[in-house]
Amino acid sequence: MHRLIAFGEALVDMLSSRLGDTREGPETFTPYAGGAPANVAVACARLGLPSQFLGMLGEDYFGDFLASELAAHGVDVSGVRRTREARTALAFVSRDAEGERTFDFYRPPAADLLYRLDHLPAGVFGEPALLHLCSNSLTEPAIAETTLAMAGMARRAGCLVSVDANLRHNLWEGGGADISLVTQLLDGADLLKLSTEELAYLRTDHPEEDWLAERLAAGVKAIVITDGPGEARLRQLETETRVAPPRVQAVDTTAGGDAFIGGLLTRLVERYHDDWHRDAALLEDALTFACRCGAHAVTRPGAYAALPTRDDLGH
Template structure:
């Protein structure tokens, strides 16, 4: 199998005990769960048996210790994780509505993950073929954005397959909105791109969505998947378009749904590339991509039926038990 390397933030999701507006007079408590989108993807891949590595920075604090333990316990290689006393590990306070859809209040910046620089990269990290995964939350400040874009370029030049999940969190940006130009630079560095229908609407702005997607494919993106919550997933390539319907489940917490989805997709791609090679025709194999997206949908469906992130991510045994 081709290894997966995820870069970006690992943080602690403080999950509220309240669900929607039910019993607003009850005492509200928060339970810590290990999270952070790129870290979730690293765990998702590891739980599906893929060699998985996480690159990032944690504070030398209680929450950093917690995240390091959790990553390791799920089988993620943490040899590329750096610790610092210059900032604390990021926190996200998570509220859920009655359908399990969540909103985030971030305690970031400052945060340790924003201090990662190219000099922190392990020697030879991209020396062997790998899938290298990014999210856009490591673009929210100039220095970490420069690091992220440079790392994506390094990975591409080394012959790695770059994957990007837009995963926009507007309240992490100083302006209150993601920088479309900067985000698009990272998206166009990808061979595999995942975004939601809401993100597509925001990023395409006043352009027709299909024209904007065609621009991404023209820029070098090989395959694009567009999710829509529990709705159909759209799969696009230069010469293909498919739609896949996810299983119907009762959502409890959607925190890791998208991360489970892309983790499942990367796990399928990892297995495929193990025999075909990084530069194979995976993006032209419509049947493979359809099957891979179906697996990704099942991973996302499983994750939203459980609270938290790492602990909600499925194994192959979990997927075998999932109906639909």
């Protein structure tokens, strides 16, 4: 277990120059490379973990921009495919006074939704690795089938599967994520990451403890629950670990969650062994490192550029 493979969307975040409700002066948008799985690949690469991104980009200016940015940050892009059938996705990002953001997506149609199993590089799961996925590659039937099949392939090949719920409801037809489909992806993972808001949405009227127990009974080994600047929790069948992140002044929360999961996965891969999920010291250390990474990222604007390196973290 020595590398990360991230699959899903890479897109361009068009970050607004306005902060909060101000309407003074012209509004401009600055392009930043983004997309949750791509962010995680970059987060891990910047921390020194070999990382590969799998996905589809349009044969357009923004596709060129994303491919160049991924490679510049040390991500293996040999598994990236290009298409003329759709354009690279855009997300226009607005921020409130605390740096919390809202997204207006130009997707679908988008190139990332056209990735299929026959686009996978030969032997990609030939050696054990960590496969990271998000729910945004479930929003249409064909890409959902690809995502779920890829998770199954990785598990059968001995890979560790990580899933970040990362719900973006406005990407789904009807304006809400398909709870059944998302839960199907979650239950095929070894490690889950979700926010308190995502947990509340997915469990509907189920008590939180019962819902978490159902995921763990399905085979999930650890569930990480984040709460913005609040404590991060790591839940298992009989234990819970809590870590408070460093207190910082948030500028832009766009990359915070992806920096967090990138730090968590990097630490787990660095110290991985077959009983990783029973190693309380490893899990607490990984959660602490993840909190430091997430806290650092929200102090900078954008996605890739905000993700910390070892030097940024002091080691």
